[in-house]
Amino acid sequence: VERTVSRKNINLMQLVYGTSASTTAINEKRESIDDEESDGDDFFKLKGEGNKKLKEGLDGTDINTEDCSKFTNYADLKNWKEEEIYESIRDRFVTGDWSKAAQRN
Amino acid sequence: MGKVTYKRFKGSQNLRLRLLLATLSATPVLIEDIRADETLPGLRPHEISFLRLLERVSDDCLIEINETGTKLKYKPGIVMGGKHLVHDCGVNRSIGYFLEPLVVLGLFAKKSLMVRLKGITNDSKDPSVDTFRSATLPMLRQFGVPSEGLELKIESRGVPPHGGGEVVLSIPIVQSLEAVTWSDEGMVKRIRGVTFSTRVSSQFENTMIHAARGIFNRLLPDVHIFTDHKAGPQAGNSPGYGISLVAETTSGCFISADTAVSYVRGNDIDEMEDEKELMPPENVGEQIASFLLQEIEQGGVVDSTHQGLLFLLCAMCPQDVSKIRVGKLSPYGIETLRHIKDFLGVKFVIKPDPSTGTVILKCVGSGLKNLSRKSS
Numbered sequence: 001v002e003r004t005v006s007r008k009n010i011n012l013m014q015l016v017y018g019t020s021a022s023t024t025a026i027n028e029k030r031e032s033i034d035d036e037e038s039d040g041d042d043f044f045k046l047k048g049e050g051n052k053k054l055k056e057g058l059d060g061t062d063i064n065t066e067d068c069s070k071f072t073n074y075a076d077l078k079n080w081k082e083e084e085i086y087e088s089i090r091d092r093f094v095t096g097d098w099s100k101a102a103q104r105n
Numbered sequence: 106m107g108k109v110t111y112k113r114f115k116g117s118q119n120l121r122l123r124l125l126l127a128t129l130s131a132t133p134v135l136i137e138d139i140r141a142d143e144t145l146p147g148l149r150p151h152e153i154s155f156l157r158l159l160e161r162v163s164d165d166c167l168i169e170i171n172e173t174g175t176k177l178k179y180k181p182g183i184v185m186g187g188k189h190l191v192h193d194c195g196v197n198r199s200i201g202y203f204l205e206p207l208v209v210l211g212l213f214a215k216k217s218l219m220v221r222l223k224g225i226t227n228d229s230k231d232p233s234v235d236t237f238r239s240a241t242l243p244m245l246r247q248f249g250v251p252s253e254g255l256e257l258k259i260e261s262r263g264v265p266p267h268g269g270g271e272v273v274l275s276i277p278i279v280q281s282l283e284a285v286t287w288s289d290e291g292m293v294k295r296i297r298g299v300t301f302s303t304r305v306s307s308q309f310e311n312t313m314i315h316a317a318r319g320i321f322n323r324l325l326p327d328v329h330i331f332t333d334h335k336a337g338p339q340a341g342n343s344p345g346y347g348i349s350l351v352a353e354t355t356s357g358c359f360i361s362a363d364t365a366v367s368y369v370r371g372n373d374i375d376e377m378e379d380e381k382e383l384m385p386p387e388n389v390g391e392q393i394a395s396f397l398l399q400e401i402e403q404g405g406v407v408d409s410t411h412q413g414l415l416f417l418l419c420a421m422c423p424q425d426v427s428k429i430r431v432g433k434l435s436p437y438g439i440e441t442l443r444h445i446k447d448f449l450g451v452k453f454v455i456k457p458d459p460s461t462g463t464v465i466l467k468c469v470g471s472g473l474k475n476l477s478r479k480s481s
Contacts, residue, residue, distance in 0.1 A: 012455040063116025069437045071409035080395045089402045093293045
C-alpha cells in the first residue's frame with residue numbers, strides 16, 4: 001500500500017474506497033474461489049493452514065490483523081546524522097528558509 | 106418491537122473503530138469469525154476489557170458473546186460519561202489502546218467524563234500516555250474542544266509485562282465539533298519530550314536524551330527533553346525505560362513519536378521467541394529522534410499515528426467542509442476512512458499534492474450532534 005501511495009499519479013480515491021468495478025470484481029472472484037475450496041477440505045485442515053487462507057480475506061489482508069493505530073516503521077530509517085540528509089529538511093524548521101517553506105501552502 | 110438489523114463484519118481487525126463508530130452512529134453490529142481458525146480462538150482479554158469499558162460509560166448497551174468468543178453482538182446504548190469511574194485495562198495492551206476511542210466517545214457523552222485507567226502507560230505498540238497528553242489532546246482543540254476540563258494526569262507509570270501504571274483522563278462534552286481548514290503545517294519551532302524510567306537507573310534517561318539531542322542539535326536549538334524517573338509504588342511492577350517526543354510547529358501542529366523498552370509479556374506466545382536483550386538507551390534515543398525527523402519530512406498536520414483520529418474528527422463535524430493535509434496515508438488511516446464511509450456515510454475527496462508529496466483530504470461532516478447532552 002505504502003509504495004503505491006507515494007506514486008504520484010495513483011488514484012487515491014480508488015485505493016481507499018475501491019470504487020472501480022474491476023477491483024470489486026476481482027475481489028468477488030477470489031472470495032468465491034475461497035468458498036469452494038473451504039467447502040471440501042474443511043474437515044481435515046491444519047490450524048496453520050486455515051490461518052493462511054483466512055489471511056487472504058477480502059482485499060488480500062488478514063481479517064484478524066492487530067488493531068493498532070501506531071505507525072512504527074523503523075526498518076528504513078535514514079541516517080539523520082549525515083549532513084546531506086538532515087539538511088534536506090532544513091526548510092521545515094524555523095532555522096531554514098521561511099520563503100521556501102511558505103511555498104508549501 | 107421491530108427486529109434489530111445488525112451491520113455485519115468479520116474478524117477482529119479494527120474492533121475499536123467498529124465499536125466506536127457503532128456507538129456514535131447508534132448502529133448495532135455483529136462481528137463473526139473472530140480468530141476462528143487460531144489455536145486460541147475468539148476475543149482477547151484487552152478486547153473484552155474494552156467492551157467492559159464501553160459498558161461502563163454507557164447506559165443500556167447490549168453485548169453478547171458466544172461461548173468461544175468468536176462471535177460478538179453489540180447494540181450501542183447512550184454514552185453517559187460520569188465522574189470517578191475506574192477501569193482496569195489489564196496488561197495485554199497499554200492504556201493508549203483504550204484512550205484513543207475513549208476520548209472521542211467522551212466528547213459526545215451526556216455528562217463530562219472522568220475516568221481512572223489502570224495498566225500499562227508506556228509500551229512500543231500503542232501511543233504512550235505522554236504522546237496522548239502532548240500531541241493528541243492539543244489536536245482536539247483545533248476542532249473547538251475547550252481546553253478546560255481536557256487533561257490527562259499521569260499518577261504512576263507501568264510497563265509490560267506487569268503494568269501497574271495509573272492515569273486519570275478528563276474529557277469535556279461538546280454540543281458539536283467545528284469544521285477545520287487545517288492544511289498549513291508551518292515550520293518546526295521547538296521540540297519537547299519526556300523520558301521515563303521505572304525500576305532501572307535514572308542514568309538511562311540521560312543517555313536517551315543525549316542521543317536524541319545529538320540528532321536534533323544541528324537543526325534546532327530549542328530542544329528540551331524532561332526526565333521522569335519513577336521510584337517506589339509510582340514505578341509500577343516492571344522495569345523499563347522510554348522516550349516520547351513532540352515537534353511543535355509555527356502553525357500549531359504537534360508531530361509525535363514515542364517508544365518504550367521493557368521485557369516481553371509472558372503470555373504472548375508469538376513474542377516468546379524474541380531475544381531477551383533490551384535495546385540500549387542510546388539506540389532508543391537515536392532511533393526515536395530519527396523517526397520523528399522522518400515524520401516531519403513526510404509532512405502533514407499530524408503524524409502517521411494520528412491520521413485515524415484526524416479523519417474521525419473531521420467526519421463528525423457539522424455539515425461544513427473540512428480540509429486537511431497529511432503525509433503518506435497510513436494503513437490505519439485508510440482503514441479509518443473506509444469505516445467512516447460505512448458507518449457515517451462520509452466520503453472524503455482525496456487528492457495528492459505532488460509538489461510536496463503530501464495528501465489533501467476534504468469532506469463534509471456528518472453533522473453528528475450530541476443528542477444525549479442535556480440542553481440547558
